[in-house]
Amino acid sequence: MSILQQLKNAVRQRSIHVCYVNTGSCNGCDIEILACLAPRYDIEQYGIYVHNNPREADVILVTGGMSPQWIDKLPDLWDRVPEPKAVVTIGNCPISGCVFNRPGKLIDPPVSKYIPVTAAVPGCPPRPSEIISAILGAADILFKDYEVHQKEKEGGGQS
Amino acid sequence: MKKVVDVSLPVGPIHPCFKEPCRIKCETRGERVVTTEVELGYVKKGIEKIMIGRPWQETIFLAERVCGICSVVHNTVIVEALEKISGITVPRRAGLLRLILNELDRIQSHLLANYSYCYTIEHETLGMYLLNLRETAMDSLEMMTGTRVMAAYVVPGGVREDLSADNAAKILEATYHIEAELKRFVRMFETGPMIGLRSKGIGVLSMEDALASGVVGPTARAAGLSRDARKEDPLYLEMGWHMITRTESDNYARIMLRFDELYQSLTLIRNGIAALEPGKIRNGGEMKAGRIKHTIEAPRGDLTYDIEIDSAGQVVFVSIQTPSIPNIEVATHAMMKNLASAADVTSTFISADPCIACAER
Amino acid sequence: MKLMYERDLSPMKLTSLNGVRQNAAAIALSKRLGISRQRMRKILIAKCDLITLENLGSRYDAAEIQAASDEIGNALSLHHLSTAAGLLSKERADHYRALAQEKEADLSDIRRAILEEIS
Numbered sequence: 001m002s003i004l005q006q007l008k009n010a011v012r013q014r015s016i017h018v019c020y021v022n023t024g025s026c027n028g029c030d031i032e033i034l035a036c037l038a039p040r041y042d043i044e045q046y047g048i049y050v051h052n053n054p055r056e057a058d059v060i061l062v063t064g065g066m067s068p069q070w071i072d073k074l075p076d077l078w079d080r081v082p083e084p085k086a087v088v089t090i091g092n093c094p095i096s097g098c099v100f101n102r103p104g105k106l107i108d109p110p111v112s113k114y115i116p117v118t119a120a121v122p123g124c125p126p127r128p129s130e131i132i133s134a135i136l137g138a139a140d141i142l143f144k145d146y147e148v149h150q151k152e153k154e155g156g157g158q159s
Numbered sequence: 160m161k162k163v164v165d166v167s168l169p170v171g172p173i174h175p176c177f178k179e180p181c182r183i184k185c186e187t188r189g190e191r192v193v194t195t196e197v198e199l200g201y202v203k204k205g206i207e208k209i210m211i212g213r214p215w216q217e218t219i220f221l222a223e224r225v226c227g228i229c230s231v232v233h234n235t236v237i238v239e240a241l242e243k244i245s246g247i248t249v250p251r252r253a254g255l256l257r258l259i260l261n262e263l264d265r266i267q268s269h270l271l272a273n274y275s276y277c278y279t280i281e282h283e284t285l286g287m288y289l290l291n292l293r294e295t296a297m298d299s300l301e302m303m304t305g306t307r308v309m310a311a312y313v314v315p316g317g318v319r320e321d322l323s324a325d326n327a328a329k330i331l332e333a334t335y336h337i338e339a340e341l342k343r344f345v346r347m348f349e350t351g352p353m354i355g356l357r358s359k360g361i362g363v364l365s366m367e368d369a370l371a372s373g374v375v376g377p378t379a380r381a382a383g384l385s386r387d388a389r390k391e392d393p394l395y396l397e398m399g400w401h402m403i404t405r406t407e408s409d410n411y412a413r414i415m416l417r418f419d420e421l422y423q424s425l426t427l428i429r430n431g432i433a434a435l436e437p438g439k440i441r442n443g444g445e446m447k448a449g450r451i452k453h454t455i456e457a458p459r460g461d462l463t464y465d466i467e468i469d470s471a472g473q474v475v476f477v478s479i480q481t482p483s484i485p486n487i488e489v490a491t492h493a494m495m496k497n498l499a500s501a502a503d504v505t506s507t508f509i510s511a512d513p514c515i516a517c518a519e520r
Numbered sequence: 521m522k523l524m525y526e527r528d529l530s531p532m533k534l535t536s537l538n539g540v541r542q543n544a545a546a547i548a549l550s551k552r553l554g555i556s557r558q559r560m561r562k563i564l565i566a567k568c569d570l571i572t573l574e575n576l577g578s579r580y581d582a583a584e585i586q587a588a589s590d591e592i593g594n595a596l597s598l599h600h601l602s603t604a605a606g607l608l609s610k611e612r613a614d615h616y617r618a619l620a621q622e623k624e625a626d627l628s629d630i631r632r633a634i635l636e637e638i639s
Contacts, residue, residue, distance in 0.1 A: 021172075021173060021180075022172070022201065022202060022515075023180075023202075024201070024202045024203070024204055025202065025227070025516065026202075026204075026224045026225065026226055026227040026230075027226055027227035027228050027514060027515075027516040027517075028224070028230065028308045028309060030178075030227065031227055031228055031271065031308070032307070032308065034178075034271070034274075035290070035293075035294070035297070035307075037287075038287070038293065038294050039290070039291045040294040052173060052174065052175050052176075052178065053173075053175045054173060064202060065204075067200065067201055067203050067204065068203070068531075068532070069200040069201045069203070070201060077173065099209075099220060099221055099224055100204045100209065100224070102209045102213075103212075104205055104209050104211070105204065105209055106204055106205040106208075106535070107204055124224075124309055125227065125308050125309070127307065196571075197570060197571040198569070198570055199536075199571060199574070200529065200535075200570065203535065205535070207539070207540070371582050371586070371603045372578065372579055373575070373578030373581060465540070478540035478541055480577070484571075484574045484575050484578070485575050485578050485579075487571055487575075488575035488579075491569075491571055492571075492572070518571070518574060519574075
């Protein structure tokens, strides 16, 4: 592994920028994400920064079960996120729609129909510690040696 | 939207300094914001439609999920409405436990609202202090109900779990801790020149607009209107509740009013715990058919459930009037009219404590 | 040009108007103006933003209180149109009020003029 790659790994491990998207949740998961910012859990000590700007994000946190307004906007937003990128869904709603997936609903779960989902944290809502561990776990697997994996993939495609 | 000027500035739903899932469209002339409009629909779930035709047991859990921040109060209001329909009485101990839980919920909601405001005016230090203090309130909530959010603690006839003397003492201790810390933070907010500059005289709500839009909760009380559903609750009056109002009606007044209410909630919790006597926590009863309109005071204002159930126990009609609807409306059309700077748009909006999930259901 | 940020909100507005309180207020407004419910909805969807439609119920109640002590305003539904729905600006409402007070005017003529202006 080149020194450059090692440097990239080290930097990426301590600098994960997060953007969260509320696609029709009840705010329960959103306040648990906000609670992660509190000095009690202190998400920034792990190098995770909540900026809410998709253009500089590495990880998108999706809460909620896809309301009609988001159906065309979420894939668009996903395109704007620079590589390497990942989606972590928070709560039951993005997986199944939770209690809202009933006759008469307006939402259209799961979120994975619209954008590729890397990890999902179930719970209604999950605890802040679970959210932090999910972001850290997903980021470790995804961003480590990203360029090497990317090259291998391309090489595999050509041969 | 009628185009009166050429620059229309959209804020949200994904925006670095605005966390709510809605879009504020501002018509600006130079730096001045002329009119604003809110585009909703990002979190519309149609909960009222889902509730119709379902047994009442399920609607309790659905009602909780109208809003994650004030889930306790949604739970309380639907259960109290169902109890009123069927004539089920609640033991005194359970009533007091409900009061304690609702006030704890109000504490965490008001702290979150003030945190959001401080965060939006980019005074992150005070914001983080408040958010850390909120964790103390969340711990008390967790001790009482078993979970942080969505506890389903209030059940028809009473409450789900009893509060042990140990836990009551811990909650009491937490209230003293919150009060001691809060005094510091309120002084910071009151005397901080940078905070006062960004808050005083901004987003003023005139009495005429307040009356015309049916505004409720802290936003109405900061404008000098005595609107609070707690004034008709005998238990609250017994515990020493009184109306708090302010007259300035700007961003500063709304945040300070919430701080004042926090002190009151702490006193109410203490009085509630002192009045606890050993006894039953749940009465039995039988569900009957009927229709009722029930209002209680949520952290954000009057929350009304208009619900009808039939003899089979199914919900045939439900209408939820959440406090966020008039508050967001008045924030958009009255407070944000003619703002001096586009930088005040988000802070003025947040000072009304908007909850988009509540407003859209 | 593909409009990314502006999209047709009519379906969403209709969903909002279908809410219990909002629907009741829209029906009451249409009865006041003497037009069909569908036409009232069309006007509201075209002229109002989403949050006004959501808050139509409480605004309508506030307008009823104002109109109770104002005979001309009540007869022409001025409060309901300007305060509640925001279809009529304050100045235009005052203009119509002045018209009604001025001469022994036929109120139905003014009503027709108001309806034309808002639709």
